[in-house]
Amino acid sequence: MPAGVMIPARNMPSMITGNGNVTLGQQPNNMMEGQLHPLEMTQNTSESELARMRDDEFGSTNRSSSENHELGGSGDDHDPRPNKKKRYHRHTQHQIQEMEAFFKECPHPDDKQRKELGRELGLEPLQVKFWFQNKRTQMKTQHERHENTQLRTENEKLRSDNMRFREALSTASCPNCGGPTAVGQMSFDEHQLRLENARLREEIDRISAIAAKYVGKGNFPLLSSPVPPRPFDFGVQPISEEMYSVGDLLRSISAPSEADKPMIIELAVAAMEELVRMAQMDEPLWIASLDGTTCMLNEEEYITTFPSGLGPKPTGFKCEASRETAVVIMNHINLVEILMDLHQWSTVFSGIVSKASTLDVLSTGVAGNYNGALQVMTAEFQVPTPLVPTRESYYARYCKQLAEGTWAVVDVSLDTIRPSPTVRCRRRPSGCLILEMPNGYSKVTWVEHVEVDYRGVHNLYKQLVSSGHAFGARRWVATLDRQCERLASVLASNIPAGDVGVITNQDGRKSMLKLAERMVISFCGGVSASTAHTWTTLSGTGDDDVRVMTRKSIDDPGRPPGIVLSAATSFWLPVSPKRVFDFLRDENSRNEWDILSNGGAVQEMAHIANGQDPGNCVSLLRVNSANSSQSNMLILQESCTDSTASFVIYAPVDIAAMNVVLNGGEPDYVALLPSGFAIFPDGTEGGIADASGSGGSLLTVAFQILVDSVPTAKLSLGSIATVNNLIACTVERIKASLSCDNA
Numbered sequence: 010m011p012a013g014v015m016i017p018a019r020n021m022p023s024m025i026t027g028n029g030n031v032t033l034g035q036q037p038n039n040m041m042e043g044q045l046h047p048l049e050m051t052q053n054t055s056e057s058e059l060a061r062m063r064d065d066e067f068g069s070t071n072r073s074s075s076e077n078h079e080l081g082g083s084g085d086d087h088d089p090r091p092n093k094k095k096r097y098h099r100h101t102q103h104q105i106q107e108m109e110a111f112f113k114e115c116p117h118p119d120d121k122q123r124k125e126l127g128r129e130l131g132l133e134p135l136q137v138k139f140w141f142q143n144k145r146t147q148m149k150t151q152h153e154r155h156e157n158t159q160l161r162t163e164n165e166k167l168r169s170d171n172m173r174f175r176e177a178l179s180t181a182s183c184p185n186c187g188g189p190t191a192v193g194q195m196s197f198d199e200h201q202l203r204l205e206n207a208r209l210r211e212e213i214d215r216i217s218a219i220a221a222k223y224v225g226k227g228n229f230p231l232l233s234s235p236v237p238p239r240p241f242d243f244g245v246q247p248i249s250e251e252m253y254s255v256g257d258l259l260r261s262i263s264a265p266s267e268a269d270k271p272m273i274i275e276l277a278v279a280a281m282e283e284l285v286r287m288a289q290m291d292e293p294l295w296i297a298s299l300d301g302t303t304c305m306l307n308e309e310e311y312i313t314t315f316p317s318g319l320g321p322k323p324t325g326f327k328c329e330a331s332r333e334t335a336v337v338i339m340n341h342i343n344l345v346e347i348l349m350d351l352h353q354w355s356t357v358f359s360g361i362v363s364k365a366s367t368l369d370v371l372s373t374g375v376a377g378n379y380n381g382a383l384q385v386m387t388a389e390f391q392v393p394t395p396l397v398p399t400r401e402s403y404y405a406r407y408c409k410q411l412a413e414g415t416w417a418v419v420d421v422s423l424d425t426i427r428p429s430p431t432v433r434c435r436r437r438p439s440g441c442l443i444l445e446m447p448n449g450y451s452k453v454t455w456v457e458h459v460e461v462d463y464r465g466v467h468n469l470y471k472q473l474v475s476s477g478h479a480f481g482a483r484r485w486v487a488t489l490d491r492q493c494e495r496l497a498s499v500l501a502s503n504i505p506a507g508d509v510g511v512i513t514n515q516d517g518r519k520s521m522l523k524l525a526e527r528m529v530i531s532f533c534g535g536v537s538a539s540t541a542h543t544w545t546t547l548s549g550t551g552d553d554d555v556r557v558m559t560r561k562s563i564d565d566p567g568r569p570p571g572i573v574l575s576a577a578t579s580f581w582l583p584v585s586p587k588r589v590f591d592f593l594r595d596e597n598s599r600n601e602w603d604i605l606s607n608g609g610a611v612q613e614m615a616h617i618a619n620g621q622d623p624g625n626c627v628s629l630l631r632v633n634s635a636n637s638s639q640s641n642m643l644i645l646q647e648s649c650t651d652s653t654a655s656f657v658i659y660a661p662v663d664i665a666a667m668n669v670v671l672n673g674g675e676p677d678y679v680a681l682l683p684s685g686f687a688i689f690p691d692g693t694e695g696g697i698a699d700a701s702g703s704g705g706s707l708l709t710v711a712f713q714i715l716v717d718s719v720p721t722a723k724l725s726l727g728s729i730a731t732v733n734n735l736i737a738c739t740v741e742r743i744k745a746s747l748s749c750d751n752a
Contacts, residue, residue: 100140104130108137112144264369265385269426273371277383277407280421280438283315285411288332288442288454290314295332303483306330306458319425319437326435326460331481334454339493341416341443341451342378348418348441349379349408351386357492359530360654360687361484363391363399363537371405380410385423390434391537392479393656393687394579394709395556396467399539400434400459400480403427414445433462441485453489455482465538469581473692473707478653487651494620495649512615516673521617524676525627525647527567532658532683535560536577536711544577547733554578555736559716559724569680571718576732577711580740584747586688586706590655592747593686594648596630602742604735605661606632614643615671624650629667630659643667645681650688658685682713710739 100108107130111118118126123137130137265273287294294314295304308328322328337344347353355365365388374382384406389399404422411417419440424432437458444452457480466474473479499522512518538544544556557576562568582589592598596611603611610633619625630644645667646659660681670676691705712735716728 098136100132104132108140108144112141116141116145116148265371265423265426269423270371272426273385273405273423274383276421276423276426277405277419280405280419281407281409281417283438284419284440284456285417285442286314287438287456287458288417304332319422319435322460323432323435323462325464326462327475328458328460329477329481330456330458331477331483332454332456333482333486334452335486335490336446336450336452337490337493338449338497339451340449341414341445344443344451344453345379345408345416345418349382349384349406355388356526356530358485358488359533360393360488360656361390361480362388363534363539364389374408378410379408380416382408386420389537389539390480391533391539392470392474392689393533393536393711394470394689394707395536395538395544395577396579397470397474397479397538398433398465399537400461401432402434402436403429404436406440411442416443417441418443433464435460453486455486455489457482457485467579469579470692470707473689476692478690478692484653487653491620491625491649491651494625498617498619512617512671514671514673517671518617520670520673520676521615521627521629521645524670524679524681525645527676528645528660528681528683529647529649529656529658531567531681532656532685532711533687535575535683535713536687536709547729555733557729557732567677567679567681569682569715569718572716572724573682574714574716574724574728574732575711576714576736577709578736578740579707579709581691582706582708582744582747583749584706585704586655586690587650589686589688589706589708589747590624590648590650590657593657593688593743594624594646596628598746599630601746602739604738604742609633611644619647619649622650624648624655629662629671653690655688656685657688658683660684682715684712686710708743710736710743712736 108126111126115122118137118141120134123134123141126132127134127137293307293310296307297304306328308330311330347357351365351367355362365386367384367386369385371383371385372381374380385404386406387401387403389401391397391399402420402422403424404420406418406420408416408418417440419438420436421438422436424435437460439456439458441456442454444454446452457477459480463471463475470479478484499518512521544558547555547557555576555578557574560573560575562570562573593602596613599611600606600608612631612633613628614631615629617627619627626648628646628648630646632642632644643662643664644659645662646657648657649655660683662679662681666676666679670679687709689707691707693704712732714728714732714735716724
């Protein structure tokens with residue numbers, strides 16, 4: 010068996026499969042054979058009996074099954090003497106034969122059976138209990154000895170075969186050159202390790218090709234997978250490290266040590282049990298709101314029900330807990346794969362996950378699926394705005410199949426194992442319960458439970474964040490539901506050809522979606538307030554302050570080389586998110602706010618529907634500007650909306666490059682600088698729950714502009730002034746068009 014993870018038997022037994030894999034299992038309900046526990050005794054058991062049972066237990070495993078303890082007299086009940094000489098009782102041949110016969114029928118007699126058998130044989134029930142316990146221990150020992158003998162015989166046979174093969178190889182010659190083969194003097198142990206490494210490498214490549222250890226390194230690049238594309242894998246390349254690097258906390262974290270791994274496993278198993286119970290329990294743990302649309306966690310009940318190993322809530326931290334259930338159009342196995350594959354997970358939830366990395370894979374699960382898979386990860390969770398700091402987290406992710414068609418995936422912070430003074434967010438057991446439904450659907454129950462420091466959150470977003478709507482379960486589920494619809498639309502084969510602009514070419518649809526997906530990831534990852542993203546605030550009018558940053562783009566085929574200036578601002582509008590979204594995505598109203606269109610008409614040339622909502626689509630727009638230099642400009646745009654957030658993201662694209670994409674060509678070399686809008690409800694009552702879309706909106710406007718094609722160039726004040734004016738003018742036009750000039 011290869012060197013693997015040490016799993017404490019008292020908390021989570023391991024199952025060694027035929028190929029040597031270590032699989033995490035459930036904690037057994039019964040005690041291990043050969044052990045006693047005070048809880049097994051009745052309430053009438055005296056203290057002296059408990060003491061004698063504990064003392065006798067340590068010596069019982071070395072005695073014959075025909076021996077047992079003699080119970081002491083009642084006069085010793087209140088005067089237990091540790092040094093008192095123990096007396097033993099040897100059972101008669103008749104008693105042994107009767108108990109042997111009973112053992113064959115029932116090796117685990119209950120209290121009633123033990124009393125009845127003891128009465129027939131003239132023995133005390135505890136004597137009967139000890140005999141059966143020792144007998145089970147003896148049988149288990151004999152069984153293990155027999156198995157060990159078989160394994161030893163098989164091992165010797167394999168060793169003998171291996172030695173014969175090595176001897177044959179030592180005399181073999183190369184068929185190409187006629188010389189000796191380069192086998193060398195490889196030891197048997199090294200040979201076995203090489204075989205095991207090859208098997209593990211094949212398994213990891215087949216499942217996910219996720220991670221390797223980065224012990225002692227300061228940065229952890231995103232790992233791209235060489236395996237065939239998965240359901241959501243349109244081939245988007247990982248975000249470059251220079252453009253989007255991890256924060257200070259995540260940069261300082263390395264893979265867990267060998268000493269940490271047993272504690273991580275123990276924590277993950279306990280977290281799985283807690284998640285499943287939190288997903289299934291209702292009152293008094295979860296208290297429904299007055300309108301019945303949301304539920305709140307009863308913190309006092311939680312502390313009583315779950316004495317968590319994470320300890321009490323840190324001083325100054327606030328609790329965010331939410332639960333949401335939805336039925337999504339995706340097979341439960343594919344859902345599990347998305348959650349356990351880093352690339353797919355961060356792609357599907359790109360509006361929430363700005364950065365993610367796998368530090369170590371403690372278990373890949375059983376062969377063929379993720380049951381028992383355990384990973385150690387880091388991630389940054391975001392609201393796409395410069396006004397809300399990202400939440401950095403160092404945690405374990407554990408996947409388990411609970412029953413046929415029922416899976417669970419849980420995250421739990423590892424801060425108790427490796428504390429850090431910079432931690433601002435701690436994930437208590439969070440994740441989802443997935444239940445198989447008919448016709449390829451799945452029922453998902455999502456639980457988000459974090460403790461977080463709200464310092465750094467701008468007043469404009471405090472209501473949204475503190476209400477739990479910014480990072481809560483509803484946002485995760487709504488995003489997943491929308492992305493599942495997106496995939497179903499992509500895979501649809503019955504596309505009506507009569508509609509103008511509809512792309513029916515499957516290769517063209519896939520290439521265009523692949524390009525749009527990369528555009529969305531770039532936009533969301535570049536507008537958040539990560540510790541690695543240093544925003545500079547320009548003079549403004551309070552909440553409308555414009556924040557800018559510069560980045561260098563070097564040797565990245567997906568971006569034009571040079572100095573890129575990013576600018577963003579966030580502000581409040583007394584208009585519903587739905588109205589803002591419909592206004593910004595509509596090509597007919599684009600010239601009301603888009604300065605770059607120069608007042609020209611905008612025409613949709615092609616589009617791909619991404620779900621039932623008409624607002625979820627990818628479009629290719631043409632700007633018919635009076636300016637001859639812009640008359641042939643194309644704009645790639647993706648708009649998406651759900652009950653928690655909406656996005657309108659776009660980028661100018663080259664006509665020749667888009668012709669290649671629409672014909673199914675590779676879109677990775679199409680350079681993009683995405684700009685766009687992130688729209689959130691303002692967090693007030695009804696801002697999310699109300700189906701009519703009432704409430705105000707929090708709108709983030711962001712631009713990326715290439716100010717110099719030379720990466721070593723200096724940024725001029727004129728470039729900053731230009732982008733500042735561009736942002737300010739865009740904001741003014743949006744407010745004017747939506748009749749909220751004084752907002």
